[in-house]
Amino acid sequence: MNVATVPMNVGLILAGVLFLFGVIGIIVRRNIFFILLSIEIMLNAAGLAFVVAGSHWGQPDGQVMFIFILSMAAAEVSVGLALVLQLYNHYKSLDVDEISKMSG
Amino acid sequence: MNIAFYLAAAIAIVATLQVIVQTNAVHALLYMILSLLSVAVIFYTLGAPFVAALEVIIYAGAIMVLFIFVVMMLNLGPQSSEQERSWMNLSTWIVPSIMALILIAELVFVLTQGASGTTGAKVIEPQQISLALFGPYLLGVELASILLLAGLVGAYHLGRGRDQRIERNV
Numbered sequence: 001m002n003v004a005t006v007p008m009n010v011g012l013i014l015a016g017v018l019f020l021f022g023v024i025g026i027i028v029r030r031n032i033f034f035i036l037l038s039i040e041i042m043l044n045a046a047g048l049a050f051v052v053a054g055s056h057w058g059q060p061d062g063q064v065m066f067i068f069i070l071s072m073a074a075a076e077v078s079v080g081l082a083l084v085l086q087l088y089n090h091y092k093s094l095d096v097d098e099i100s101k102m103s104g
Numbered sequence: 105m106n107i108a109f110y111l112a113a114a115i116a117i118v119a120t121l122q123v124i125v126q127t128n129a130v131h132a133l134l135y136m137i138l139s140l141l142s143v144a145v146i147f148y149t150l151g152a153p154f155v156a157a158l159e160v161i162i163y164a165g166a167i168m169v170l171f172i173f174v175v176m177m178l179n180l181g182p183q184s185s186e187q188e189r190s191w192m193n194l195s196t197w198i199v200p201s202i203m204a205l206i207l208i209a210e211l212v213f214v215l216t217q218g219a220s221g222t223t224g225a226k227v228i229e230p231q232q233i234s235l236a237l238f239g240p241y242l243l244g245v246e247l248a249s250i251l252l253l254a255g256l257v258g259a260y261h262l263g264r265g266r267d268q269r270i271e272r273n274v
Contacts, residue, residue: 003151003224004105009215011150011223014113016211018120018139020204025124027200030191033129033178037136037171041120044163047155048143055150058225060236063155064244067237070162071248075255077167081174082262088178 003055011052018045031094032087036080043073105149105224112145127188129175133168140164151227 018041025038047066054062084094091098119139126132140163147156237245 002105003227004109004149005222005224006106006109007220008223009220010113011146012215013212014116014146016215017117017208018143020208020211021117021120021124024200024204028192028196029124031129031184031188033171033174034124034132037123037132040136040163040167041123041139044140044143048146051147051150051152051155052223054228055152055223056221056225058228060228060232063152063228063233064236064241066155067158067233068244068248070158071252074162074167075251077170078255078259079262081170082259084174085177086262094178094180094184 008052008056011055012049015045015049015052018048021045030096032084032096032099033094035096036077036084039080040073040077043069043076109146109149112142112149115139116142116146125192127185127192129180129184130172133171133175136171137164137168140168150223151225153227154230154233 022038022040022042022045025041026035029035029038047069050062050065050069052062054060054065087099088094116139119135119142122135123132123139126135140159144156144159144164147153147159
């Protein structure tokens, strides 16, 4: 199997662009569901950066880190989505500004 | 393989941009699945076939299905899409987008300084990953298992119905 030999810069810039899309999504969106989705985008971009670097050095360590990120994303998203369901049952809304009233 | 990498990278960027601008949750999830599949193609072209398979099976398969289940349980009607559209005016988008553009420009500037290596030293077989995972990274595997157990318990606790809790308090 032949392997793509692109400059490592390109892969890292791609990871950075995807990560920043996730950041924009978190800042702009008010729906907590889309905020969770943006967190997934950011975790995936971080994993992409690890795999690109691992591909440069020819070592498996980058992919091992990706597997750890994957398991962390799975644990985070299960708890996060359970929280989303609970909040929707309480407030009948996914607006994060509604939820900020919880402190009182 | 280089052409496949660049095509998949372009699809990943466009699909991820669509995820954060969609108003309908299901459309955003479908674009997210497209983005994850294109990232899996990128992994394959970079000589990482094992994590490409994991990306498809776990990310696009399991995690996105979990999101779709939640969308179906929430049963959001067309009025939620309208509300999203009303929240998405230019004034909320302009400042974060400009800041992110500045950050992207800085990132490109920093990463294009100096010589960079190329990717694709060699294909990394699943055997090498397993040997690393259960050799030097064994502690990390154990910690990940504890984290997954905590996630399981937390999701079960939060996902319990409200009726059971009332019974418990009484």
